[in-house]
Amino acid sequence: MLPGTPLLRDRLPQDPRRLVHGHPVEARQAPAEVVARVMTKPVVTVTPGTDLTEVAELMLEHNVRSVPVVHEGHLAGIVTRRDMLRTVTRADWVVEAEIRNRLGMVGGTRRWQVEVTGGKVSIVDKGNGATERHVVDVLVRATAGVTDVEFTTEPVPAGG
Known part of the structure; x- marks a missing residue:
């Protein structure tokens, strides 16, 4: 053989x-x-x-x-x-916690509302500033486990 x-x-x-x-x-x-x-x-x-x-x-x-x-x-x-x-896959709650920590340095913890589902990050920007949004987009995409980033200015209603 x-x-x-x-x-x-x-x-x-x-x-x-x-x-x-x-x-x-x-x-x-x-x-x-x-x-x-x-x-x-x-x-x-x-x-x-x-x-x-x-x-x-x-x-x-x-x-x-x-x-x-x-x-x-x-x-x-x-x-x-x-x-x-x-080593490259991470739980959503871990990714979300790291993102919240990073975003706390850019505009404070109250400015950004973050939710992570399946690696996709949804961010509500309460300040609606294009420059800050770009910085946040780069910071979030550099977080291990992130597959996509989406910004909105209005919170997503519960259940939909």
């Missing part, structure tokens, strides 16, 4: 639709019985202090979904694609 061959491929029956489309029947191989025959080689590892950008680049370069984390010659953990995604 070649390195990288899926573990289950030879344990499942071949798809009969392959014959209809003229694909040749592949020779069956004995299923792998030991990890060494199916594991990814060479092993790509990182240390706990490795920058997340470097980990992402390694995952893409080596087409792997997880990377072992090694510290002083021992396995310290595993970082997965899901772990990487968690």
Whole structure:
């Protein structure tokens, strides 16, 4: 079996639709019985202090979904694609709290009414100033987890 061959491929029956489309029947191989025959080689590892950008680049370069984390010659953990995604996704309430903190520095906490839903930020500008709005737009879009920003001058009524 070649390195990288899926573990289950030879344990499942071949798809009969392959014959209809003229694909040749592949020779069956004995299923792998030991990890060494199916594991990814060479092993790509990182240390706990490795920058997340470097980990992402390694995952893409080596087409792997997880990377072992090694510290002083021992396995310290595993970082997965899901772990990487968690670093860039944030709960709406966390994003909203950070935005409120940032906007408190620009016009005070009473000037801006903020609501975050699914990463989309709705801001009611009670002062209606174009220059301040531009500054706020830049500050809010620079907040991790923000997907879009919308300004209004009137509060959105409850329930609609």
